[in-house]
Amino acid sequence: MMWLIILSMAAVVFISRHLLLEPKLPLRLSKRTQSFLGYSAPAVLTAIFAPLVFVRDGRLALGLDNSYLVCALVATALALLTRNTLLTTVLSMGLFFLIH
Amino acid sequence: MPSMNSVEPQSSAPQKAGAFLRGTLAVLPLTLAVVPWGILAGSFALEVGLTPLESQAMSAIIFAGSAQLVALGMIKAGIGLGSILITTLLITSRHLLYAMAMRSQISPLPLGWRLGLGFLLTDELFAIANQGKQHKFDPWYALGGGLSFYLGWNLATLLGIVAGQSIDNLGELGLDFAIAATFIALVIPTVKKPSILVCVLVSLTLAVVCALFEVQAGLLIAALCGMTSGVVCARLTGESDMPGTQAGRPPEAGAAHEEHDA
Numbered sequence: 001m002m003w004l005i006i007l008s009m010a011a012v013v014f015i016s017r018h019l020l021l022e023p024k025l026p027l028r029l030s031k032r033t034q035s036f037l038g039y040s041a042p043a044v045l046t047a048i049f050a051p052l053v054f055v056r057d058g059r060l061a062l063g064l065d066n067s068y069l070v071c072a073l074v075a076t077a078l079a080l081l082t083r084n085t086l087l088t089t090v091l092s093m094g095l096f097f098l099i100h
Numbered sequence: 101m102p103s104m105n106s107v108e109p110q111s112s113a114p115q116k117a118g119a120f121l122r123g124t125l126a127v128l129p130l131t132l133a134v135v136p137w138g139i140l141a142g143s144f145a146l147e148v149g150l151t152p153l154e155s156q157a158m159s160a161i162i163f164a165g166s167a168q169l170v171a172l173g174m175i176k177a178g179i180g181l182g183s184i185l186i187t188t189l190l191i192t193s194r195h196l197l198y199a200m201a202m203r204s205q206i207s208p209l210p211l212g213w214r215l216g217l218g219f220l221l222t223d224e225l226f227a228i229a230n231q232g233k234q235h236k237f238d239p240w241y242a243l244g245g246g247l248s249f250y251l252g253w254n255l256a257t258l259l260g261i262v263a264g265q266s267i268d269n270l271g272e273l274g275l276d277f278a279i280a281a282t283f284i285a286l287v288i289p290t291v292k293k294p295s296i297l298v299c300v301l302v303s304l305t306l307a308v309v310c311a312l313f314e315v316q317a318g319l320l321i322a323a324l325c326g327m328t329s330g331v332v333c334a335r336l337t338g339e340s341d342m343p344g345t346q347a348g349r350p351p352e353a354g355a356a357h358e359e360h361d362a
Contacts, residue, residue, distance in 0.1 A: 018218030051311035
């Protein structure tokens with residue numbers, strides 16, 4: 001059963017990644033569609049991290065006792081100041097494990 | 101001039117190795133940052149009741165962190181295969197957007213390349229392949245980034261499987277903050293125009309609202325609304341150039357970087 005779950009999930013994930021790379025698929029992207037897709041990375045990545053940071057135990061957590069939020073703000077400041085991915089992730093994660 | 105019928109780059113071995121290495125280095129911060137998350141995936145799988153082999157296979161065959169963790173939670177709750185697959189489809193549907201955005205670059209490549217880069221197409225690979233100054237897309241660069249990230253994810257999972265057998269309450273350490281830190285570090289530098297800021301703020305707000313109301317398709321709803329807001333904002337304010345991908349760029353910008361054959 002577990003292997004059935006693993007293999008069928010793998011199929012779903014792989015198809016979603018590969019399908020639109022397939023040249024046989026008759027699909028031509030207009031310039032408008034391409035500019036729309038240019039926004040996909042910031043939009044999707046934000047939609048993944050935002051609930052992790054702002055929602056704890058199913059509730060909105062905007063207080064300073066939410067270490068996810070505090071460290072996310074620190075990460076934002078670090079990213080703005082340094083523009084360095086490694087420094088931003090390592091320092092904010094270090095702070096997180098200190099205060100969490 | 102080399103023949104134009106094959107799109108596969110005819111560059112020399114050192115050029116390929118160089119591009120492969122540049123890809124590996126570009127993704128390295130993300131590979132390191134994904135380690136806590138991989139540890140979580142490995143240890144949580146054991147906790148849910150998977151064998152070590154099944155736990156590792158999840159990372160090796162599925163290779164999709166968020167889908168793996170959500171599915172494990174559902175397995176733990178005793179939810180059936182159908183619901184798990186629909187949820188997986190919702191979480192992974194963002195890859196349709198990535199693939200569409202990279203279609204012009206990857207679809208002309210031979211089948212092996214398409215299958216390989218398709219399998220390796222994660223949030224992180226998409227981020228490094230579309231970041232910074234738009235150089236000519238190099239499949240060896242993408243392969244270096246994708247493969248080294250795959251290796252890192254699987255080693256971290258292995259670490260989680262080994263550690264999970266000896267450390268209790270690994271899940272309460274807050275290892276999932278790693279993903280927030282990484283994605284913040286990826287998103288902030290892309291916010292170079294007002295329209296991208298609008299896109300990010302709309303996506304953020306809607307994702308939080310959807311999470312509070314437990315809307316399963318929240319990720320997709322938030323992302324699509326964010327993207328739409330960005331486009332609308334750019335049109336209203338008359339922004340010239342588009343973010344991220346090659347769209348809207350004059351052809352000569354890429355031609356200057358064309359690689360010459362050895």
